[in-house]
Amino acid sequence: MSLLKIEGMRVEFPSRRGSIVATKNVNLELAAGEILGIVGESGAGKSTIANAVLDLLDPPGIMPEGKVFLEGERIDSLPLDEMRKIRGRRIGMIFQDPLTSLNPLQTIQHQLVETITTHLDVTPEQALERAIDMLDKVGIPDPSERIGNYPHQFSGGMRQRVVIALSLCADPDVILADEPTTALDVSIQAQILDLMRKLVKETGVGMIIITHDMGVISDICDRVMVMYRGDVVEVGTTRKILGNPDHPYTKSLISAVPRPDKRIDRFPLVEYIEEAGVAQRSIDVKTHWLGETRDFSSNKSEFLLSVKNLEMRFMTYNSILPSRRKYLRAVDDVSFDIKAGEVFGLVGESGSGKSTVARMISGIYKPHAGHVFFDGTDLTALSSRKAVNHYRRQMQMIFQDPFSSLNGRMRVGDIVAEPIKFHKLASSNAEVKSIVGDLLDHVGLGAVAAKKFPHEFSGGQRQRISIARALATRPRFLICDEPTSALDVSIQAQVLNLLKDLQEELSLTMLFISHDLPVIRQVCDRVAVMRNGKLVEVADTEELFENPQTEYSKHLLDLMPRLVKV
Amino acid sequence: MLAVAFIAFAMFQFVGDPISNLVGQDTSTEEREQLKQDLGLNDSIVVQFGHFIGNAVQGEFGKSYRLRKPVKELIAERFPATLELSLLSAFIALLVGIPMGVYTALRRDSWLAQGFMTLSLIGISLPTFLIGIFLILFFGVMLQWLPTFGRGETVDLGWWTTGFLTVSGWKSLIMPAITLAIFQMTLIVRLIRAEMLEVLRSDYIKFARARGLKERSISFSHALKNTLVPVITIIGLQIGSLIAFAIITESVFQWPGMGLLFIQAIEEVDIPIMSAYLLLIAFVFVLINLIVDVLYYAIDPRLRMN
Numbered sequence: 001m002s003l004l005k006i007e008g009m010r011v012e013f014p015s016r017r018g019s020i021v022a023t024k025n026v027n028l029e030l031a032a033g034e035i036l037g038i039v040g041e042s043g044a045g046k047s048t049i050a051n052a053v054l055d056l057l058d059p060p061g062i063m064p065e066g067k068v069f070l071e072g073e074r075i076d077s078l079p080l081d082e083m084r085k086i087r088g089r090r091i092g093m094i095f096q097d098p099l100t101s102l103n104p105l106q107t108i109q110h111q112l113v114e115t116i117t118t119h120l121d122v123t124p125e126q127a128l129e130r131a132i133d134m135l136d137k138v139g140i141p142d143p144s145e146r147i148g149n150y151p152h153q154f155s156g157g158m159r160q161r162v163v164i165a166l167s168l169c170a171d172p173d174v175i176l177a178d179e180p181t182t183a184l185d186v187s188i189q190a191q192i193l194d195l196m197r198k199l200v201k202e203t204g205v206g207m208i209i210i211t212h213d214m215g216v217i218s219d220i221c222d223r224v225m226v227m228y229r230g231d232v233v234e235v236g237t238t239r240k241i242l243g244n245p246d247h248p249y250t251k252s253l254i255s256a257v258p259r260p261d262k263r264i265d266r267f268p269l270v271e272y273i274e275e276a277g278v279a280q281r282s283i284d285v286k287t288h289w290l291g292e293t294r295d296f297s298s299n300k301s302e303f304l305l306s307v308k309n310l311e312m313r314f315m316t317y318n319s320i321l322p323s324r325r326k327y328l329r330a331v332d333d334v335s336f337d338i339k340a341g342e343v344f345g346l347v348g349e350s351g352s353g354k355s356t357v358a359r360m361i362s363g364i365y366k367p368h369a370g371h372v373f374f375d376g377t378d379l380t381a382l383s384s385r386k387a388v389n390h391y392r393r394q395m396q397m398i399f400q401d402p403f404s405s406l407n408g409r410m411r412v413g414d415i416v417a418e419p420i421k422f423h424k425l426a427s428s429n430a431e432v433k434s435i436v437g438d439l440l441d442h443v444g445l446g447a448v449a450a451k452k453f454p455h456e457f458s459g460g461q462r463q464r465i466s467i468a469r470a471l472a473t474r475p476r477f478l479i480c481d482e483p484t485s486a487l488d489v490s491i492q493a494q495v496l497n498l499l500k501d502l503q504e505e506l507s508l509t510m511l512f513i514s515h516d517l518p519v520i521r522q523v524c525d526r527v528a529v530m531r532n533g534k535l536v537e538v539a540d541t542e543e544l545f546e547n548p549q550t551e552y553s554k555h556l557l558d559l560m561p562r563l564v565k566v
Numbered sequence: 567m568l569a570v571a572f573i574a575f576a577m578f579q580f581v582g583d584p585i586s587n588l589v590g591q592d593t594s595t596e597e598r599e600q601l602k603q604d605l606g607l608n609d610s611i612v613v614q615f616g617h618f619i620g621n622a623v624q625g626e627f628g629k630s631y632r633l634r635k636p637v638k639e640l641i642a643e644r645f646p647a648t649l650e651l652s653l654l655s656a657f658i659a660l661l662v663g664i665p666m667g668v669y670t671a672l673r674r675d676s677w678l679a680q681g682f683m684t685l686s687l688i689g690i691s692l693p694t695f696l697i698g699i700f701l702i703l704f705f706g707v708m709l710q711w712l713p714t715f716g717r718g719e720t721v722d723l724g725w726w727t728t729g730f731l732t733v734s735g736w737k738s739l740i741m742p743a744i745t746l747a748i749f750q751m752t753l754i755v756r757l758i759r760a761e762m763l764e765v766l767r768s769d770y771i772k773f774a775r776a777r778g779l780k781e782r783s784i785s786f787s788h789a790l791k792n793t794l795v796p797v798i799t800i801i802g803l804q805i806g807s808l809i810a811f812a813i814i815t816e817s818v819f820q821w822p823g824m825g826l827l828f829i830q831a832i833e834e835v836d837i838p839i840m841s842a843y844l845l846l847i848a849f850v851f852v853l854i855n856l857i858v859d860v861l862y863y864a865i866d867p868r869l870r871m872n
Binding site: 085093 | 768769772773774775778779780787791792795826865868
């Protein structure tokens with residue numbers, strides 16, 4: 001008999017304009033000691049399954065069809081009081097973001113003990129003992145000391161360990177983990193996955209891991225279920241799904257994952273994606289405004305951008321006496337050069353200072369010390385607004401979050417037109433309008449997009465808008481700060497293809513920032529590795545991946561999930 | 567505080583000439599000059615301001631022009647009345663407002679919650695004096711249960727006169743306090759409700775549910791405490807404004823508090839009282855902000871770092 005069994009589950013979100021079907025006809029079986037992965041892109045209905053099992057669907061979600069069995073006993077129609085005895089006690093759940101899933105105002109001890117005493121018939125002393133034991137099991141050092149701490153006193157990875165301890169503390173039979181490592185850095189992700197694998201082996205629970213990350217799947221899962229827009233398209237062993245998938249969606253999904261092991265020219269065209277460009281009326285850059293001879297007085301130096309001894313510090317403790325102030329050195333003595341026409345990667349874990357470097361180059365932050373040379377001119381020494389604008393125009397930035405980087409109250413056409421008007425790059429409003437249309441066409445959105453507002457577009461489409469906006473000043477240098485890390489893999493593949501095309505057509509120079517090594521390998525010519533604000537290694541991409549010189553680079557490469565281990 | 571003190575000081579400089587307020591029609595110019603010299607009005611502005619601050623710190627604000635009594639005494643007479651009134655109404659507002667806010671957030675769709683929300687809409691839109699007048703009309707004039715003006719009998723504790731110790735004191739206090747509380751209460755209900763709904767959507771509440779914790783523990787021990795953190799600031803400021811802006815209610819009920827004193831002072835251009843009132847209110851606000859900050863510190867462990 002299987003531990004957890006779902007038959008014909010259908011979840012709907014009724015709304016005024018008819019129901020939205022989140023999942024339909026989901027069948028699933030989980031055995032004890034097994035790790036089952038559910039993979040799919042956003043909106044595929046993965047998380048909905050986990051929430052529906054525990055009757056935790058966000059209102060107005062309902063489950064009109066389907067049965068859920070736990071050890072042969074039907075649990076989908078239990079009253080709330082009965083359901084509460086299953087939550088945490090027999091089925092535990094782990095959420096995505098460890099920073100928000102713990103109550104910030106209570107100590108870890110309070111939260112653990114409350115959970116244990118709710119479910120198990122123990123005295124508070126026994127509960128405390130058990131809580132300390134759990135923390136020890138999930139690998140928190142000095143558990144009897146740290147148990148009195150508040151969540152904010154733990155790092156992200158440690159908090160996820162606490163979350164795991166909380167879901168395991170009443171000894172459940174099944175764990176539902178919803179994107180348990182998505183918010184974590186690679187090295188922490190590897191530790192957490194190790195921990196989960198170990199716990200499953202030791203305790204014999206059954207675990208369902210919901211993720212969009214093929215790397216996690218190949219790392220830890222025994223079997224995989226692939227979902228596409230609410231449907232289960234394929235179920236099979238990990239080896240079978242990753243190595244020899246049957247369904248075309250699975251195939252295209254896997255081909256869209258950037259390969260860490262070798263560089264390919266372009267991502268194979270991905271089918272099955274709703275937003276594959278509408279109008280592909282590309283413009284000929286040779287004759288178009290976009291490709292016009294640029295009026296930049298080039299010094300013809302070898303390096304378009306050079307960074308010398310850049311330093312940035314943020315105040316962490318303020319005091320009237322300058323000697324007592326404390327600073328965090330976010331960027332410490334960083335120097336590198338970027339050749340004209342190359343794509344330069346900057347890689348590192350969160351907090352390594354990569355984004356801070358980008359912001360100093362683009363002028364958002366003023367560096368504490370050091371210089372930024374652009375085409376031979378020291379940008380940090382410029383004083384007049386006019387001179388600064390002249391260089392700002394040549395340098396544009398694409399941000400990570402496609403949702404907050406576009407002004408939601410402006411039409412897309414106005415967003416793209418704004419830089420053209422600001423820098424007076426076109427002679428008439430009519431010309432601006434036609435340029436905006438062409439740009440939107442060129443990034444694959446179609447000129448009609450100009451009349452819409454940003455919220456009418458999906459994440460990938462918004463990132464295309466950001467790209468069109470960046471191109472609107474006819475820049476020669478693009479700074480891309482994690483441009484695809486908020487996107488699904490297939491959309492990421494499209495956006496990366498677009499960036500590559502543009503880079504070749506317009507011979508752009510790019511600074512490409514990412515924490516994702518496979519993406520770096522696919523996109524960049526040279527790479528700099530950063531750690532704790534310092535530059536660790538600069539090398540050609542192929543050189544770095546095949547023959548890393550420093551310990552830290554080796555360590556990072558080792559942690560990179562290998563998709564194909566067949 | 568210093569900025570407010572300067573404004574209060576500036577009132578003396580710009581609003582009327584103190585000398586002509588002090589002396590009669592037939593005082594000679596020499597005598598006026600002599601008086602000016604004695605009062606230190608010929609000193610530089612900075613020195614005068616220094617004197618003003620020095621006196622203010624010791625509670626010395628000079629004499630009221632109108633009542634010919636030291637301002638210190640007047641304030642000491644009136645301040646207990648205002649403070650008792652605002653404290654009681656703040657207490658009512660919190661005691662009723664917080665449970666109502668929590669209830670409307672937890673049982674959003676029940677008819678009682680809908681009723682509370684409708685009531686709070688009425689409460690927030692009706693002007694204070696209108697509520698006061700209706701209460702007087704109903705309880706004071708038609709039912710004749712409660713007195714319509716004054717503080718009733720008070721007990722003098724030497725340094726403090728209180729209405730809390732007599733029945734008539736309580737009777738007179740209850741209507742103005744409710745009048746003053748209603749607006750604050752509706753505000754608190756709406757704030758708590760909005761903030762609590764936000765908290766109930768958060769990940770840690772969902773995680774608490776997924777661990778099978780009891781609803782009561784989730785609502786009160788997890789959600790309510792998190793709700794209070796941002797709400798405390800607003801509530802603190804509101805209590806400050808209760809003390810500062812009890813003026814309208816005090817006029818409606820002829821409550822012998824500072825608001826009434828202030829209104830009368832404005833009518834008569836009684837500058838020492840006005841400036842003392844201004845400083846005192848500023849001081850109360852600073853004090854309340856300090857208490858709010860300390861409370862923050864007690865509730866939110868994240869601030870206890872460093």
